[in-house]
Amino acid sequence: MDYFVELLFSGLTRGAIYALIALGYTMVYGIIGLINFAHGEIYMIGAFTSFIIATVLSIYGFPLLAIVILAGLAAAVWSSAYGYTIEKVAYKPLRQAPRLSPLISAIGMSIFLQNYVLLAQTSDFLPFPTLIPDFAFMEPIAHIVSSTGITILIVTAIVMLLLTLLIKYTQIGKAMRATSQDKTMAMLVGINVNRVISVTFVIGSGLAAIGGMLIAAHIGQINFYIGFIAGIKAFTAAVLGGIGSVPGAVLGSLILGLTEAFATGYISSDYEDVFAFSLLVFILIFKPSGILGKDETKKV
């Protein structure tokens, strides 16, 4: 039973991280209908930035709380800046181009960013500093769920809540919903669509950065390649839930996280990534619109 609960929590933690990344995919897709391949790389850059800042601060002897806050902030700020810039350089000039063009451009961006970090930093796995201490009150259940795991779940829940409030009640949230429904119409009623798109990229990137920092703290090591697999998995989660739908992304992520945790726990850990990809292939075959997605009719 303990093993089951342990796997359950491990699945939920994974799912929470996937959700933070998947939201970026789903929001961008909802607004401009583009799979932002470079999103996994943004997550990686978030993890790297927080790693660098946290290590520097810890070497200079800052207190732990300050390190956590500053590293998190730096990760979010720089990732958002990257997201914003990527959109301006690689996607904005291609708004009117055929569908294949922005997709190829996105893949190019992803390869570029991976190698940029590889060349500017290193290709080795780097140990991530311990950011979240083992809480005393977690002692009795520490063998089932770690303090980091619990922190991930709580932080994700708070972030989701804030995001929902933002989309539901603020002006920019309203503008985002309008743009995702009909871009031309949104423009006609005076919404600055370019600004909305930029904001979407910034928010999505910020979320991915937080996810990146949390998972790096959880796993304890990073390298330049973590964004690739995480990106595909988060995309799988987004598709599973119905791409374009925010609650769908969260649901899909949790399902994917649990599937992976149980499959690796009970079947085999060698094929961890194969489970995720197979799940993706199956969803796409049987329900391409996802669990909460809407069926799309296409016209000439």
Added chain:
Amino acid sequence: MFSRKELQRCLLISLWFVFLTFPIMVIKVDPFERLVYWRWENMLYVAVGSFFLSLIFRMLLRKNEGGGAEALGADSLEKTPIVTQILETPKYRNTLILSVLAVALVFPHIFSTYQTNIMITALMYVVLGLGLNIVVGLAGLLDLGFVAFYAVGAYSYALLHLHFDIGFWIALPIGGFLAAMFGIVLGFPVLRLRGDYLAIVTLGFGEIIRLVLENWGEFSQGPSGISSIARPGFFGIELSLNSAIIYIYYLMIIAIIITIFVVNRLQDSRLGRAWIALREDEIACQAMGIDKRKTKLVAFSLGAFWAGIVGVVFAAKTTFINPASFTFLESAIILSIVVLGGMGSIVGVIVGAFILILMPEYLRALSEYRMLAFGAVLVMMMVFRPQGMIAAIRKTYTFKKDD
């Protein structure tokens, strides 16, 4: 050429990039020794580099926007690019083809074995590029797992040779057909999906194949790979290493000629026109009575077939394969070849393959930056020249008003 305002903007952009690249470019930490390196000189490089790049970017963008609308009309009438002109005039074209062929035939006798070996790699990528060109360029299906079919070809020869001692010439068609079968098996369920989903599924498929090859040790000997695969036989005569390489070189030349011939004929066939129609608009294409799924499947499996063939040649050439040769980067390189050269353009793909494969070989200093450049090439080509270096010549029909 540039107004003051523009220069100011470029300065702002370069400041922005300095900020953007600050943590990754400037700071480097050593977590084991607990040391921090501040690489301030990188900041200067970024500032100067991004300033000039943004100037160029701005200039190109302006040219694109200014020229875009009118060029469309004017281009087709008089301003056909010089390369297209050469390709369209039979006299020049035939001279070009003959001279390239002549150079290709004497190449291994003039240059060293090492050079010939590099040339074989380039030729292999030409065929891979032409195969992917069918899928991406003609049919408009973005396949990011192309390397999986390449792996299927290579492993089918390696395993057949290992277990049944089957020779190169029998394995060649088997590898091709197995890859084509994989293409159909993968294509059948996913081809009704839209393009971007297809991209991800093929990407996932490519990774699955690699992961299975890596983890299923009893089947594929895992990460250590399969070694001592036989080189292609020459009528039962044992060849020395040098002559074996020259032999493979000529095989590749023949393979390329066949590929070009087939792709060229396919392009103008009923099937090829159906692919192009499918690429342009799926629904309109279906309305014209084209069986969408069948057409896509054929494109997919034909592309896979070429990849399988090259896979067999690859296994025979290196005599050793392991899963590390079949990563996503490989797919990305092949895709870059097609995109850089020009989607749908045979000459473009050939030129693209030579540039992308030979340049890093001869500029060893730059090979570190190879993947960085590939990424940048994909983005830049899409933004500034989506049709590629040598654009595909579209079939045009002109009505002559002769009284």
